[in-house]
Amino acid sequence: MVTIYDIAKKANVSPMTVSRVVNNSGKISEKTREKVEKIIKELNYIPNNAARSLTLKQSKILSLLITDITNPFYTKVARGAEDKAKQMGYRLLLSNSDESLEKESEYVDMLISSGVDGVLMAPAGDESKKNLKTLIKNKIPFVLIDRQVNGIDCDLVIGDSYHGTRQLLEHLIKQGHSKIALINGPANISTAREREKAYFEILRLAGIEANKQLTSNISYRQNDSHKVVKNLISLPESKRPTAIFAANNFIAINTIKSLRQLNVRVPEDMAVVCFDDPDPIPDFNPFLTLAAQPAYNFGYMGIQLLIERVEGNGPAEKQRVILPPEIIIRNSSMRK
Amino acid sequence: MVTIYDIAKKANVSPMTVSRVVNNSGKISEKTREKVEKIIKELNYIPNNAARSLTLKQSKILSLLITDITNPFYTKVARGAEDKAKQMGYRLLLSNSDESLEKESEYVDMLISSGVDGVLMAPAGDESKKNLKTLIKNKIPFVLIDRQVNGIDCDLVIGDSYHGTRQLLEHLIKQGHSKIALINGPANISTAREREKAYFEILRLAGIEANKQLTSNISYRQNDSHKVVKNLISLPESKRPTAIFAANNFIAINTIKSLRQLNVRVPEDMAVVCFDDPDPIPDFNPFLTLAAQPAYNFGYMGIQLLIERVEGNGPAEKQRVILPPEIIIRNSSMRK
DNA sequence: CTGTTAGCGCATTCAA
DNA sequence: TTGAATGCGCTAACAG
Numbered sequence: 259m260v261t262i263y264d265i266a267k268k269a270n271v272s273p274m275t276v277s278r279v280v281n282n283s284g285k286i287s288e289k290t291r292e293k294v295e296k297i298i299k300e301l302n303y304i305p306n307n308a309a310r311s312l313t314l315k316q317s318k319i320l321s322l323l324i325t326d327i328t329n330p331f332y333t334k335v336a337r338g339a340e341d342k343a344k345q346m347g348y349r350l351l352l353s354n355s356d357e358s359l360e361k362e363s364e365y366v367d368m369l370i371s372s373g374v375d376g377v378l379m380a381p382a383g384d385e386s387k388k389n390l391k392t393l394i395k396n397k398i399p400f401v402l403i404d405r406q407v408n409g410i411d412c413d414l415v416i417g418d419s420y421h422g423t424r425q426l427l428e429h430l431i432k433q434g435h436s437k438i439a440l441i442n443g444p445a446n447i448s449t450a451r452e453r454e455k456a457y458f459e460i461l462r463l464a465g466i467e468a469n470k471q472l473t474s475n476i477s478y479r480q481n482d483s484h485k486v487v488k489n490l491i492s493l494p495e496s497k498r499p500t501a502i503f504a505a506n507n508f509i510a511i512n513t514i515k516s517l518r519q520l521n522v523r524v525p526e527d528m529a530v531v532c533f534d535d536p537d538p539i540p541d542f543n544p545f546l547t548l549a550a551q552p553a554y555n556f557g558y559m560g561i562q563l564l565i566e567r568v569e570g571n572g573p574a575e576k577q578r579v580i581l582p583p584e585i586i587i588r589n590s591s592m593r594k
Numbered sequence: 595m596v597t598i599y600d601i602a603k604k605a606n607v608s609p610m611t612v613s614r615v616v617n618n619s620g621k622i623s624e625k626t627r628e629k630v631e632k633i634i635k636e637l638n639y640i641p642n643n644a645a646r647s648l649t650l651k652q653s654k655i656l657s658l659l660i661t662d663i664t665n666p667f668y669t670k671v672a673r674g675a676e677d678k679a680k681q682m683g684y685r686l687l688l689s690n691s692d693e694s695l696e697k698e699s700e701y702v703d704m705l706i707s708s709g710v711d712g713v714l715m716a717p718a719g720d721e722s723k724k725n726l727k728t729l730i731k732n733k734i735p736f737v738l739i740d741r742q743v744n745g746i747d748c749d750l751v752i753g754d755s756y757h758g759t760r761q762l763l764e765h766l767i768k769q770g771h772s773k774i775a776l777i778n779g780p781a782n783i784s785t786a787r788e789r790e791k792a793y794f795e796i797l798r799l800a801g802i803e804a805n806k807q808l809t810s811n812i813s814y815r816q817n818d819s820h821k822v823v824k825n826l827i828s829l830p831e832s833k834r835p836t837a838i839f840a841a842n843n844f845i846a847i848n849t850i851k852s853l854r855q856l857n858v859r860v861p862e863d864m865a866v867v868c869f870d871d872p873d874p875i876p877d878f879n880p881f882l883t884l885a886a887q888p889a890y891n892f893g894y895m896g897i898q899l900l901i902e903r904v905e906g907n908g909p910a911e912k913q914r915v916i917l918p919p920e921i922i923i924r925n926s927s928m929r930k
Numbered sequence: 931c932t933g934t935t936a937g938c939g940c941a942t943t944c945a946a
Numbered sequence: 947t948t949g950a951a952t953g954c955g956c957t958a959a960c961a962g
Contacts, residue, residue, distance in 0.1 A: 259732070259939090261938095261939055261940085262939070262940070263939080271948080271949090272948065272949045272950075273939090273940080273941095273949090274940095274941080274942095274948075274949060274950080275947090275948060275949075277939095277940065277941060278941095278947095278948085280940095281941080283941090284947080284948090285947055285948090286947070286948085287947060287948090290947085290948085302728075302731060302732075304703055304706045304707045304732070305707050305939085305940080306648075306707065306709065306938090306939050306940075307644075307707050307708050307709060308643075308644045308645075308647040308648045308653065308709050308938085308939075308940095309644075309648055309938070309939030309940040309941090309954090310939080310940060310941080311644040311940095311954095312642075312644045312645055312648055312938090312939080312940075312953095312954045312955065312956090313939085313940050313941050313942075313953080313954055314940085314941070314942095314954090315595075315954080317644065319708070327669055327672055327673060327676075328666070328669050328670065328673060328874050329874065330664070330666075330874055333663055333664050333669060334664065336663055336688075336690075337663060337664060337690070340663075340689075340690055349687070349689075349704055349708065350688075350689075351685070351687050351688075352672075352686075352687070352688035353676075353685075353686075354672075354673075354676055367640055368685055370640045371640045371641050371642065371643045372643045372655070372685065373642065373643060373644050392638075395638060396595075396640070508875065511875050511878045512875070514878070515877070515878060536874065536875070536878070537873075538664050538665065538666055538872065538874065539844065539847050539848070539872065541851070542847045542850070542851060542872075543879055595955090597954095597955055597956085598955070598956070598957095599955080607932075607933085608932065608933045608934080609933090609955090609956080609957095610932075610933060610934080610956095610957075611931090611932060611933075613956065613957060614931095614932085614957095616956095617957085619957090620931080620932090621931055621932090622931070622932085623931060623932090626931085626932085641955085641956080642954090642955050642956070644954085644955080644956095645938090645954070645955035645956040645957090646955080646956055646957080647938095647956095648937095648938045648939065648940090648954090648955080648956075649937080649938050649955085649956050649957050649958080650938090650956085650957070650958095651938075
């Protein structure tokens with residue numbers, strides 16, 4: 259490994275001078291700078307970050323802790339986060355909590371131990387509070403994306419569940435649906451709670467009586483929908499829904515898979531709408547009606563807020579960025 | 595920040611003893627261990643990795659450097675890599691080269707500077723040789739996945755382009771196609787070269803005269819296919835292909851998009867097959883006929899080989915793992 | 931079984 | 947404008 263000492267010796271200067279050249283700090287004569295830089299190139303010197311972060315107490319590494327890297331939503335978040343981080347001279351450590359609190363907890367410890375400067379996190383659920391407290395105790399700034407956590411006041415980049423839900427449901431209602439089921443994510447995740455609240459409110463405003471039998475909570479990522487779908491289908495005709503509002507993309511896909519297995523046609527027998535595009539390439543399967551969230555921006559803006567905190571030039575009060583979804587109406591919800 | 599010194603003082607032992615407890619190394623009396631562990635919990639001590647890697651010259655961080663995080667193929671690779679890394683007590687730094695040599699080069703410098711113990715990498719192309727040489731110079735072990743690089747002898751986990759191509763083409767031929775176009779990835783990527791070689795060989799074996807006009811090279815990830823598709827379509831009927839072999843999932847999707855825009859029906863007017871599933875959730879759109887590669891295993895085994903190298907218990911000779919694809923025949927290639 | 935010494939590579943502080 | 951001393955938090959090597 260090449261160190262500043264090697265450079266220093268060869269250049270006949272002190273290690274400190276080399277450090278100054280590398281970091282562009284202090285005053286250096288043009289001559290020595292050139293001499294040192296030449297040798298740096300010659301020897302292929304690359305600074306040792308472990309040493310640097312030990313002295314500086316900062317690593318220029320940020321962490322993105324998400325819950326499901328296979329979900330195109332988070333994949334785009336990662337893209338945005340990475341781009342912004344790179345642009346600002348930070349590296350990004352990407353981790354995956356798998357919607358598991360324990361995994362999240364393990365990762366948080368890892369991250370602290372790795373000395374990351376900040377964490378951009380989609381919390382696994384409300385119980386993530388414990389992990390966030392750990393971050394606070396260790397003075398590591400964090401920004402939450404996509405989901406909030408009760409009792410934690412911090413910078414946020416979230417979507418607008420209310421308006422997304424509203425537009426989706428109003429579209430269904432306009433299509434003539436009044437029995438609309440909600441297959442929701444877990445109740446301990448803020449987005450699910452918000453979507454459920456909006457669901458009931460909007461039905462009420464539309465003069466539709468909501469039926470608790472039509473709502474359920476399952477995982478955002480595992481394939482738990484089959485039983486739920488079966489239940490819905492087996493309801494007596496008078497109660498059976500004609501439309502399903504799936505709280506996210508994976509639930510929607512698995513729901514449609516289940517419906518197909520049960521020989522229920524979409525959209526003829528059942529309309530389906532959801533949040534977030536399941537497709538890595540947009541518009542390839544122009545089928546699902548959905549509320550597309552600007553995932554890339556969740557990541558991009560999230561990192562931006564985070565870096566402001568890390569570098570200490572953010573405003574005193576916490577910032578809440580709310581990004582509106584775009585409703586895309588396609589076949590899965592259209593009466594033929 | 596809590597250090598071993600804080601623990602040591604409170605426990606009335608030496609820092610070294612604390613270190614031993616933390617690392618489970620050496621002999622420690624049950625009594626002192628308990629005492630120390632209690633205080634560690636009490637003070638919420640988390641080891642400082644920068645310091646540790648500075649002394650140990652290893653960070654327990656591996657890097658996964660891929661070319662496109664939005665591609666479900668790599669997303670699954672990341673999953674596999676992460677799972678194996680975690681299981682072995684390593685963390686994973688995930689980076690994205692965007693198929694760009696310069697980005698890759700920047701990342702390689704970053705990684706070295708971060709002191710990663712090893713790199714699992716899908717090289718952007720043959721010119722990645724330069725970046726790999728940098729790794730070698732810095733004595734950082736690496737394993738290549740998905741793609742090889744001319745002139746670099748190293749551990750590999752790759753797919754079987756020949757057999758995948760063969761099965762795909764034989765299927766098309768069995769369907770009665772003889773004018774089969776190849777829309778390939780860039781010629782400086784090994785998978786593209788291998789698929790092209792296989793393409794010509796298999797056509798020859800089948801007694802089909804290949805026509806260079808029917809083959810082209812575009813990017814694996816950008817949407818470059820439109821012009822190519824247009825050209826193919828505008829060929830005189832006697833030369834116009836009836837089937838397209840797309841070298842990867844994104845090319846296939848973009849190709850189909852273009853075909854739709856040009857009012858060419860798939861599969862009625864044009865069959866399409868490709869490598870790799872474009873869907874994050876398998877079997878949701880049971881449409882594309884494809885050679886599905888075991889992406890998860892690319893990552894999982896890649897990390898396994900890498901850790902063997904990192905820890906110095908790999909075999910002397912380089913290991914080449916070749917994972918066969920699974921052919922999934924669906925509608926996009928079926929004559930009605 | 932436990933403690934002391936020394937040094938990993940770098941940048942801050944102070945001195946020249 | 948440059949350099950020397952010092953310490954960041956940790957562990958290997960040695961001593962007791």
